[in-house]
Amino acid sequence: MSLPRVVITGAGAFSPCGAGVASLWDAARDGVSAAREVLFSAIAEQRVTRAAAISAEFYEANAGDTVKPRMQDRVTGFALIAAAEAVAQAGLNEADFGGACGVIVGSGFGGADTLDENYLKFAAHTYGAGLTRMDAMAVPKIMTNAAASWISMTYGARGPLYCNSTACSSASQSIGLAFQLIRAGAMTRCITGGTEACVVPGVFRAWEALRVLTPDQCRPFSRDRNGMMLGEGAGILIVETLEAAEARGAEPLAEIVGYGTTSDAGDLLRPDPEGAASAMRRALAEAGIGAREIGYVNAHGTGTIANDVSETQAMRAVFGDVFDGLAVSSTKPIHGHALGAAGALETIIALEALRSRTAPPSLNFNEMDPAIGFTPVHGSAQDFEQDYVLSNSFAFGGINASLILGAAGRL
Amino acid sequence: MRNDAASETLEDDLLDLVAEEGMIERAALDREANLADLNIASADFIMILMAIEEKYGVYISVDNEVADLQTVQDLLTVASKKIREKSEA
Numbered sequence: 001m002s003l004p005r006v007v008i009t010g011a012g013a014f015s016p017c018g019a020g021v022a023s024l025w026d027a028a029r030d031g032v033s034a035a036r037e038v039l040f041s042a043i044a045e046q047r048v049t050r051a052a053a054i055s056a057e058f059y060e061a062n063a064g065d066t067v068k069p070r071m072q073d074r075v076t077g078f079a080l081i082a083a084a085e086a087v088a089q090a091g092l093n094e095a096d097f098g099g100a101c102g103v104i105v106g107s108g109f110g111g112a113d114t115l116d117e118n119y120l121k122f123a124a125h126t127y128g129a130g131l132t133r134m135d136a137m138a139v140p141k142i143m144t145n146a147a148a149s150w151i152s153m154t155y156g157a158r159g160p161l162y163c164n165s166t167a168c169s170s171a172s173q174s175i176g177l178a179f180q181l182i183r184a185g186a187m188t189r190c191i192t193g194g195t196e197a198c199v200v201p202g203v204f205r206a207w208e209a210l211r212v213l214t215p216d217q218c219r220p221f222s223r224d225r226n227g228m229m230l231g232e233g234a235g236i237l238i239v240e241t242l243e244a245a246e247a248r249g250a251e252p253l254a255e256i257v258g259y260g261t262t263s264d265a266g267d268l269l270r271p272d273p274e275g276a277a278s279a280m281r282r283a284l285a286e287a288g289i290g291a292r293e294i295g296y297v298n299a300h301g302t303g304t305i306a307n308d309v310s311e312t313q314a315m316r317a318v319f320g321d322v323f324d325g326l327a328v329s330s331t332k333p334i335h336g337h338a339l340g341a342a343g344a345l346e347t348i349i350a351l352e353a354l355r356s357r358t359a360p361p362s363l364n365f366n367e368m369d370p371a372i373g374f375t376p377v378h379g380s381a382q383d384f385e386q387d388y389v390l391s392n393s394f395a396f397g398g399i400n401a402s403l404i405l406g407a408a409g410r411l
Numbered sequence: 412m413r414n415d416a417a418s419e420t421l422e423d424d425l426l427d428l429v430a431e432e433g434m435i436e437r438a439a440l441d442r443e444a445n446l447a448d449l450n451i452a453s454a455d456f457i458m459i460l461m462a463i464e465e466k467y468g469v470y471i472s473v474d475n476e477v478a479d480l481q482t483v484q485d486l487l488t489v490a491s492k493k494i495r496e497k498s499e500a
Contacts (some may be wrong), residue, residue, distance in 0.1 A: 047470045209457075209461060210457060211457060211460055211461075211470075211472045211473040212470065212471075212472075212473050212474060212475070213472075215472065226472065226474045227472060227473070245430040266455055267452060267453050268452070268453065269452075269453035269454060270453040303472045304473070305478040
């Protein structure tokens with residue numbers, strides 16, 4: 001018996017580019033960055049001041065009735081907003097959830113805002129600034145699986161629930177795991193993706209301390225690149241068997257055809273090109289396609305010196321002769337590096353790229369780096385013809401994840 | 412004009428700091444040693460930069476300033492230049 005085919009029937013995005021997949025895709029295709037100045041009064045000497053952040057006003061304006069701020073950190077709110085869009089697009093009804101529907105939604109930091117705020121209150125109390133009431137709901141708001149659990153509660157999805165927390169690979173691995181579990185017969189349908197709400201003072205300062213944030217602009221693959229830019233948001237996909245989608249008359253947006261994930265087992269922070277290459281190779285092997293059948297790669301492309309050199313070496317090793325003509329870009333200068341949501345937002349961009357056969361540009365690319373030796377799509381979007389796209393996510397801890405989507409027209 | 416003696420002292424202090432944060436024996440820390448050969452993991456390197464920030468108040472980014480460093484002396488040169496710039500500002 002052959003494995004079931006797994007298709008995407010709905011997508012939702014809540015990002016610094018706006019509410020909805022359309023606003024994310026329009027920004028990516030047209031090269032419009034959501035980067036802005038972000039200042040925190042809690043950081044005494046803030047070194048980096050740019051990020052792609054979701055403002056409190058914009059979040060509140062989009063929260064709607066499903067979001068319950070008293071019970072939920074914004075990381076859960078972001079996910080619920082994105083999930084509502086995905087569920088609506090997929091056309092799911094109450095009967096489509098239940099035991100056959102799982103939830104796999106990852107996050108790197110979980111309820112960072114609640115954690116940050118309550119540590120400050122705790123410190124103020126402990127170190128003499130008087131008694132401050134802590135949030136009694138802090139634990140259930142902070143726990144990394146809160147978003148996944150609230151999605152399951154909101155829709156009555158009673159199948160397997162996982163929260164994959166693998167830093168910047170959280171979302172890609174969540175989608176990949178959903179693909180594998182559906183293929184294995186553990187569920188028929190899954191609400192999957194990632195969410196992150198990390199642009200809060202404590203997390204921002206922690207990233208600053210790691211010294212990988214750009215002080216000015218995120219410029220992936222460019223010779224003058226000097227670091228990454230933080231982002232946040234949520235991306236949610238509805239994935240299900242082709243059979244289940246057809247049975248309820250849903251129209252697939254694309255098929256997930258390959259997923260490869262590996263770990264470097266090397267340095268905690270420094271990426272290994274061989275690990276990244278092996279993830280892409282596994283995804284291609286599972287898809288049963290050759291490298292030249294990929295029309296577009298949404299690269300991890302953080303804009304740090306180390307990632308972009310390593311990822312390029314990996315892509316060159318995997319794509320060989322085809323690499324120089326391949327449309328590759330990083331969309332992180334547009335929506336920021338959304339960490340545990342990055343893979344979901346970028347898979348959604350790859351999905352829209354595939355549906356329109358349009359590769360979005362790498363913003364802020366100025367000059368080819370001789371250490372890299374390739375030029376991504378830049379300036380404006382570029383057409384491609386192939387039926388497949390690939391999205392990469394690589395995480396601290398040496399975790400590599402590559403997803404390949406195939407066009408719905410092949411089904 | 413740069414005071415060479417003061418500069419030498421600063422670099423010596425920085426060497427102590429690199430040894431402590433990088434967990435390398437001070438006596439074994441040769442200025443001409445290649446950073447890659449010292450078994451300093453990426454995390455140790457960031458601890459060194461954090462310690463420089465704490466002690467001297469200068470922020471050195473991984474990508475901006477230290478991406479192309481080869482030797483211990485290269486690191487000392489970048490760090491002491493930043494520290495002097497700050498004290499002269």
